[in-house]
Amino acid sequence: MISKSTPIVIVGGGAFGLSTALHLSQDGYSNIAVFEQDDQVPPRFSAANDLNKIVRAEYEDPFYTDLTMQAIAAWKTPLFAPHFxxxxxxxxxxxxxxxxxxxxxxxxxxxxxxxxxxxxxxxxxxxxxxxxxxxxxxxxxxxxxxxxxxxxxGYAHSANALAAVYRETQKAGVRFFLGTQGAVTEVVYEKGQSIGIRTKNGHFHAAGLVIVAAGAAAGKLVPAIGTQVxxxxxxxxxxxxxxxxxxxxxxxxxxxxxxxxxxxxxxxxxxxxxxxxxxxxxxxxxxxxxxxxxxxxxxxxxxxxxxxxxxxxxxxxxxxxxxxxxxxxxxxxxxxxxTSDSDFIIDYVPNTASSVILLSGDSGHGFKMFPLVGRWVKDLLEAPDAQQPVARWRWKQPTxxxxxxxxxxxxxxxxxxxxxxxxxxxxxx
Ligand SMILES: Cc1cc2nc3c(=O)[nH]c(=O)nc-3n(C[C@H](O)[C@H](O)[C@H](O)COP(=O)(O)OP(=O)(O)OC[C@H]3O[C@@H](n4cnc5c(N)ncnc54)[C@H](O)[C@@H]3O)c2cc1C
CATH class of the missing domain: 3.30.9.10 (D-Amino Acid Oxidase, subunit A, domain 2)
Structure with a gap:
């Protein structure tokens, strides 16, 4: 388990990355930096940089219905309510x-x-x-x-919701690197463990934990995911x-x-x-x-x-x-x-000694969960056995x-x- 002062790098300032920055900063993690390839948040590359996304509670699968009921309750709290x-x-x-x-x-x-x-x-x-x-x-x-x-x-104004969480996380001390300073070219490893990331401008940023929340670009930074995303x-x-x-x-x-x-x-x-x-x-x-x-x-x-x-x-x-x-x-x-089954992936990347988390596989239905996603990352970080508690969100080997x-x-x-x-x-x- 990492300490609250461990340097954490989040790659991607879209829906999943910002939600993670929000929850971790609210929970006392004090050294968080978000790296985003665009020079603005909401980023133009984010699937959530949009006027609106459906927020509907009912799924065919009760597991996601229950989560959306929790998400909608969170959409009604002060930070999110103006956008729902x-x-x-x-x-x-x-x-x-x-x-x-x-x-x-x-x-x-x-x-x-x-x-x-x-x-x-x-x-x-x-x-x-x-x-x-x-x-x-x-x-x-x-x-x-x-x-x-x-x-x-109903629906959420997704771009405005991203902007609100961007402001909130900045207030909480989360640092943002945007544009060439924020475009991550690689996760850097040493002896089977990540030690940080490198950005397009050639800079290396050390980190004890790298969370890849790069949306559709997940496979570029975590090639091991292969055909799973x-x-x-x-x-x-x-x-x-x-x-x-x-x-x-x-x-x-x-x-x-x-x-x-x-x-x-x-x-x-x-x-x-x-x-x-x-x-x-x-x-x-x-x-x-x-x-x-x-x-x-x-x-x-x-x-x-x-x-x-x-x-x-x-x-x-x-x-x-x-x-x-x-x-x-x-x-x-x-x-x-x-993902082929429409389930999210929120798990440590194998063979990285729990130094890299992949947060991906939104499968086109993830924005409604924006107020909650970061909590699931926190749950993973705090899992006593370092195992994703929700089996269906675990890493699956590429076929x-x-x-x-x-x-x-x-x-x-x-x-x-x-x-x-x-x-x-x-x-x-
Ligand atoms: C057409 C469409 C309609 C949708 N409708 C709905 C809906 O109605 N309801 C719903 O709940 N969900 C909907 N979604 C899904 C929702 O948009 C996604 O679930 C959500 O945006 C996923 O968040 P994310 O953070 O994983 O990815 P994104 O929001 O796409 O963010 C990824 C971020 O990572 C950044 N990035 C990528 N690579 C790098 C790099 N190397 N370095 C730095 N930054 C990087 C990108 O610039 C981007 O900002 C829809 C999606 C689409 C495409």
């Missing part, structure tokens, strides 16, 4: 959804209805009329839609609304048809309505290593594949048809760290052969595709 918006969650399938989508939706609905604290917040909505009656702002026809509305859920992306785009349109849509729920994607209440500051088609996502497999890594530049990801665009226009046509043909702006592929792209995860529909096949100008559609 309990607009509710309209969760449905459209009339053309596949059986798999319908079955997934049913499992979510059952999870919400059976939960002792959630069930009174859940309204089943059977058919388009029932949906239209609930939400006066929508003038779409919702053809064949059915599902439920959960008033307990896959850099994957989903696309997002926005409709830029007028002042009046933004105002008129205030309070709409997070609206999700499993087969079409989802959108959020428009952001009052930017007047952007964010849309995400979800689906199987995109990987960027290096043909020589067989491993997927996010492209180095953000510009390479600044587009939305044509099929995704067609899908979110269908979503708008069925819900807010007046927006269905509007220009889409700020399109991008947003990269996250995926040989092809990486798994999470296609078995029920809540994702559609095949995972290669980035190179959907890049503008190279689409094989």
């Amino acid at each position: 918006h309990q607009t509710g969650f309209l969760h449905c399938v459209s009339g053309k959804a596949s059986e798999r989508a319908v079955a997934t939706l049913k499992r979510f609905q059952t999870s919400a209805i059976r939960h002792p604290e959630l069930h009174s917040h859940v309204i089943p909505l059977d058919g388009e009329n029932a949906i239209r009656e609930q939400f006066w702002q929508y003038d779409g026809q919702f053809p064949g839609w059915k599902g439920y509305f959960n008033r307990f859920d 896959v850099a994957k992306s989903w696309s997002v785009a926005h409709v830029h609304l007028t002042d009046e349109e933004t105002s008129a849509l205030r309070g709409i729920p997070v609206t999700y048809a499993r087969d079409l994607g989802f959108f959020f209440e428009p952001d009052p500051v930017t007047q952007l309505l964010k849309l995400c088609p979800m689906g199987g996502g995109y990987v960027n497999t290096d043909p020589t290593t067989g491993l997927s890594q996010a492209p180095d530049s953000l510009a390479a990801s600044a587009f939305m594949p044509a099929a995704d665009e067609a899908q979110i226009r269908r979503l708008l046509a069925q819900t807010l048809p007046r927006l269905a043909h509007r220009p889409l702006v700020q399109k991008s592929l947003c990269w996250f760290a995926d 040989s052969g092809e990486a798994k792209w999470g296609g078995d995860v029920s809540w994702r529909l559609g095949a995972t595709r290669e980035f190179r096949d959907v890049k503008p100008g190279q689409s094989k559609l």
Whole structure:
């Protein structure tokens, strides 16, 4: 077990890194430095540098439902509350959804209805009329839609939440190294143990513990994870609304048809309505290593594949048809760290004498846990046997052969595709 004054380096100033800095500093760890490759926090490379992320309590898996119930309680505390918006969650399938989508939706609905604290917040909505009656702002026809509305859920303004925790941790004495001073090129080892990190400007920073919270870039700094963590992306785009349109849509729920994607209440500051088609996502497999890594530049990801665009226009046509043909702006592929079973990885890297922790595998559903993640790192640090107490978050040895792209995860529909096949100008559609 490390002492409270041990120098701790956290690599990555995104959601998991900042949450860790927060919890460890609050718990008395006094020598913490966060290294972030971008020159700003929230970092542009962070999957959480975004207007909003869904915070829904119900999972198909009660383990994550319980955690999200704890997370939502934490979202309601003073540091996080300004960034949590309990607009509710309209969760449905459209009339053309596949059986798999319908079955997934049913499992979510059952999870919400059976939960002792959630069930009174859940309204089943059977058919388009029932949906239209609930939400006066929508003038779409919702053809064949059915599902439920959960008033307990909502979304978080993720970029603002990151900024708040950045300020809080700075106040608590956490040091931040940004840009070339913060871009970590390697974890440095001596005799089977990490002694610190090296940054792009060539500086070495000694540490007794290195926590790698580098999101989709985990494999670059911890290559031993191999195929267990896959850099994957989903696309997002926005409709830029007028002042009046933004105002008129205030309070709409997070609206999700499993087969079409989802959108959020428009952001009052930017007047952007964010849309995400979800689906199987995109990987960027290096043909020589067989491993997927996010492209180095953000510009390479600044587009939305044509099929995704067609899908979110269908979503708008069925819900807010007046927006269905509007220009889409700020399109991008947003990269996250995926695991084949969608479980997080929070564990010591083997053969490092407990000197390196990998905190990764958010699997595209980790932001709702932002107020809690750092506590789980603290629990690992304080585990008497130096063993991750939650078995499913332990390190798993990479398997040989092809990486798994999470296609078995029920809540994702559609095949995972290669980035190179959907890049503008190279689409094989
Ligand atoms: C399109 C999309 C939609 C999503 N929607 C939801 C949602 O609705 N609800 C939800 O709960 N979650 C959602 N997520 C997931 C959520 O964004 C992630 O779970 C969360 O951001 C993971 O945090 P992280 O810290 O692991 O990674 P990130 O937030 O991506 O942060 C990683 C940080 O590490 C830095 N870094 C990387 N390499 C280095 C290096 N070598 N040196 C220094 N810094 C480095 C990066 O610059 C980055 O800032 C979504 C993700 C995507 C992509």
